[in-house]
Amino acid sequence: MNKWLMFIISCIFIGTVFSPAKVNAAARVFDDVSPKHRAYEAVWSLASKGVFEKDEDGKVRPGKYVTRMEAAVMTARILGLKRETNHAGFRDVTVLNKNYNEVAALAERGILQGFTDRTMRPNDILTRAQMAKLIVDAFGYERKKQFTLPFKDVKVSHWSAPYIEALVRYKVTSGTSTTTFSPDQKLTRAELMMFLYRAHQAKAVDEYNDQELFNLISEVQHKASSIIYYYLYVNVSWEDSMDELKKTRPLFSTFKKELTPFAEGKMLERMEAYYKVTCIYCDWLVYDEVYDSGLPYDILERSSEKIKVTLRYPQGLEEPHAETWTLVKRNGQWKMSQLPDYMSADEEPFHLTIAEAEKYLISQYENTYRHEKYREYVQDIYYVETDRKGNYEFVVNTNMDDYYVSIDPATAITQEL
Template identity: 30%
Template sequence: MKPLKKQYIGFVCGALLFIGVDHADAVETKEVYNRFSDVSVTSEFFDEIDSMFYKGVISGYKNGGNYLDKAEFRPNQYVTRAQASKMISIISGYHPNTQENNDYNDVPESHWAHDYITQLTLDNIVSGKENGSFKPEDTLTRAQAAKMIVHAFDLNKTYQGTSFYSDVPSDSWYAPYVNALTEAGITTGRTADRFDPFAKVTRYQLAAFLDRAYNQVSVDEMNTRQTLLIAIETVYRLESMTGYHRQQGYLDGAQPVLPAFDTFQNDIEPFMTENYLPTLESVYGKSCTQCSVQLFETQLNPDRFIEFSTKNDDTIQFETATFGEHNIQFKLVRDNGEWQLDGYSAGDQTSRTTQPGIRQ
């Protein structure tokens, strides 16, 4: 357990997910923009859900048209096999396969999850039933989730000891996967001696499993898309926080006024370095309360392979990379375990011009 436990003050209240919270010796308090109306910032699983949302692995159910409007996460809703295939594809950095078809009799090319299921099948991460079906709309069980995650992250299945749980027989098909997940610290079971392998997996449980599995991969071992998830999360957090405060200038008065940058600077400092702060402050000052200008190009899905100039557990940097119509220069550094933006610029691919810190 980390010696420092963050304590969050959220912007929303209501019917929330409250699940036991670990208490640590020291407490740091900061304000955070909570995107969900039904997940408490004090939930034991808030950090995992929050991280998976900002990485684009799992989304919410919108209650409004504005991208800043609160959404429902529905943490206790069960996950289908199709939904899990999409989430695992994204967090594993797999590119959805659009050139191949699968042999399942219930996953046609028109199915929304066809490409995710097909790619995971080709990579032997998922498999179907004996009758040739995949059952995409069936709810995922905890045993099935364990198998998918172990294969996706190539976890060690060589554990030879006694099963960790009384309801996971050593000779069962799922024992190697459940034990691997437990040995890696991704799950501790439903109780000290029960895993409940055939229970249905909920959205908050899968978010927690995937976040823990992802965090065990070192940056130098990550593939391109996995690495870009770190960049996506960082800029999306900054975008959301600055957007939230910018919007308050429109909501709080009849005459829109852009809130002063220093009124919320402390809330966004965890996500950027001192070097980058003046740049963001300058860009923010040119934005408005009623427009939908984005400070960053957050759709960081590469059109082709990216050659990183630096990619390790301390620094991530690519000098030039093409994302859609933009050339982006990007640098992240890690401070006390947290990734922070240290450099960013995006320019038009045709003109080759760039402007620090803003989407053109």
């Protein structure tokens, strides 16, 4: 299912538990994290990027202790890291684990070493000292051999001291007080998200990899749309007719200022037009979510002031097509200013090479959510031939099944033969 559709559906269900708010109130995006919460910006940013996933009931649970697995997943995702080798994983996080890719991405880069018994201990709670090491290694911070610390509870000889000093120097943390760091204290979800948020905010956009760019665009999109959906549902009574709902719907002008940090110009005009006419259960979306579909993409511009990306999408809610998205930075804030350029695959074919088609098929058959407890992954893939219509034929062997697949290089439409 398209990630954006999943997000919209979640908004619909979460919207049912929102309590009525005043029209001039700020949009409440999360049930259990208010805009006044100290971790709100971090939680909103990471959730909008797809770095953090709420619990099945839609709760963030900011005070819940974070596990080593949760920390590994969030760290890999915020840095846009992907597994590049057939890493063996750990005895307790094998290739069948749903989060194997994130864990392997960290392990193959030496960011996650595990323990001497070749375990990761994914369910153990992360401490603040362990968090310091994880973030310093993940972001590549310099560790000094000689240093002082302002904390009375961290000796310079302690294994975590160089990592804690680096976090302080890079302004990711200032400790639990001016004189304490509390290295053995268990870390909460909110605390980890604040640490990751601060560290990533300091990273220059021209140093982002492709996935980080996609995540940034997705963050801007999600933040704007979550505001719109909040006000769309804030006064909903499910017994009301559409005419009644339009009467009780807050005026767009009452929350327009909440959207302006994320949209301007033509995009803001489209949002207003959408909000005024859309029905509650409509499938009409303001825009499609930017995500890596597995098809080729082009980074047209990447600077500290402008990002421009062309992505290709397979057939789903819409026909196969390409979209060019542009973000501009105004007063330190990334926002959408123009509508995306849209081009159908009929007008502009994808022209996939055999290698590009193979990469796309692997992304489609590597399915994390097809099975309840384990993931399906591709063990082998073979190009067989090109048929009379110009379609490529492949054999795809996964750990669950074997597939004979045809793919149209012009549209990426696939068919199991």
